[in-house]
Amino acid sequence: MKETHSCNLLLLLLHLAGLLGSAVTNAGGSNGISVLLDPVIVGPDFVTVGVPCSFECVAQCFPSCNYTMGKDGQVEPGNNLFFTVVQWKETLTITCTARNTSGVSSTVEKILQVLEGPNNVTIIGPDLMTQGYSESFQCHAKCHPSCNYTWTVDQSLVGNGGNITINSSDFAFPVKLDCQAENSVSGLYAMASRTIPVILGPSEAEIIGPDVVVVGVRSEFQCSAKCTPSCDYFWIYEGRLVNGSKMEMTANRHVKSEMITCRVENTVSAHSEVVRRTIRVEEKSNATKVTQIMSLFLFALTITLASVISP
Structure with a gap:
C-alpha cells in the first residue's frame, strides 16, 4: 500500500509540473x-x-x-x-x-x-474685441504626448482645437472665454479663462445743461456717451478747444444764441461722434436790474445815515 501511495503522489507531482510548463522551475x-x-x-x-x-x-x-x-x-x-x-x-x-x-x-x-500636463494653460489673443468684428485666439498648454482643447464662450460650447475665431456680435459683452486642455492619454485636464472687453461706441452722445444762459452768468454743461473702454471729450466754443467731459461757459455779450460742440472719441479705436447744441442767450432781466439798483440805493442810504449820526 505504501508503494502504491508513493507512486500516485509522484504521478500527481509530475502532472503538476507538466501543467506549469516552461514557467515552472524545478530545483x-x-x-x-x-x-x-x-x-x-x-x-x-x-x-x-x-x-x-x-x-x-x-x-x-x-x-x-x-x-x-x-x-x-x-x-x-x-x-x-x-x-x-x-x-x-x-x-x-x-x-x-x-x-x-x-x-x-x-x-x-x-x-x-x-x-x-496639462500645465500652464494659456489663452493667447487680443486684449480687446471690436463690436461686429471677428478675432482669433489660441490655447497653449505644456502636454506630453499631446492635449485636446475645448472652447466655451459664456458657458456655451463653441469649438475644439488649439485655435478658434469668434465674432463679438454673437455673444454678450464682455466676452467670457474659456479653454479646457485635456491630456490625450490620461484624461487629466486644466482650464484657462479670459474676459475680453468689447470696444463699443461712442454712441448716444449728448450735451446736458441749461437751454438758456444769461449774459455774465456762469453756466455748466456736461457731455456724455456710451463708450467701452472709455472716451475722451473735446469741447469747441467761441473757437476754443476745451478738454474734459464738463465745460463752464459765461456769455459775455448779448446775442440771439450760441453754438457749443462736443466731440467724443474712443480712446482705443479712435472712432468719434460729434454732438452740437444751440443755447439761447438772454440779457439780465429787469427784475435783476431793479434788484441791483435797490442794492446800490440801500448802500448809499446807509453811508448817508452813518455820516449824519456820527458827531
Whole structure:
C-alpha cells in the first residue's frame, strides 16, 4: 500500500509540473520541489509628472518568495513601489525580482510611458474685441504626448482645437472665454479663462445743461456717451478747444444764441461722434436790474445815515 501511495503522489507531482510548463522551475533534487511562476507587475501603463503612483509585484511561489522592486536601476526590498515622477522623459522602466527560499528567482520589467500636463494653460489673443468684428485666439498648454482643447464662450460650447475665431456680435459683452486642455492619454485636464472687453461706441452722445444762459452768468454743461473702454471729450466754443467731459461757459455779450460742440472719441479705436447744441442767450432781466439798483440805493442810504449820526 505504501508503494502504491508513493507512486500516485509522484504521478500527481509530475502532472503538476507538466501543467506549469516552461514557467515552472524545478530545483532541489531529492530534497523537494521549488515552484516559481514568473512574477507580474500590476499597475498602470503610464505615469504622470507630479502625480503619485503605485505598483505591486505578484508571483506564485513555493516555498514563499521575497521581492525587490525598483525604477531605472534603483532597487528596494518589497513587492510594492510608490513614487512620483518629478521631471518628464519619454519612458521609465520598473523591475521586479521574485526569489523563493530555495534560491530560485525570476525578474520581470515594465516600460512605462511618461505623461506631463496639462500645465500652464494659456489663452493667447487680443486684449480687446471690436463690436461686429471677428478675432482669433489660441490655447497653449505644456502636454506630453499631446492635449485636446475645448472652447466655451459664456458657458456655451463653441469649438475644439488649439485655435478658434469668434465674432463679438454673437455673444454678450464682455466676452467670457474659456479653454479646457485635456491630456490625450490620461484624461487629466486644466482650464484657462479670459474676459475680453468689447470696444463699443461712442454712441448716444449728448450735451446736458441749461437751454438758456444769461449774459455774465456762469453756466455748466456736461457731455456724455456710451463708450467701452472709455472716451475722451473735446469741447469747441467761441473757437476754443476745451478738454474734459464738463465745460463752464459765461456769455459775455448779448446775442440771439450760441453754438457749443462736443466731440467724443474712443480712446482705443479712435472712432468719434460729434454732438452740437444751440443755447439761447438772454440779457439780465429787469427784475435783476431793479434788484441791483435797490442794492446800490440801500448802500448809499446807509453811508448817508452813518455820516449824519456820527458827531
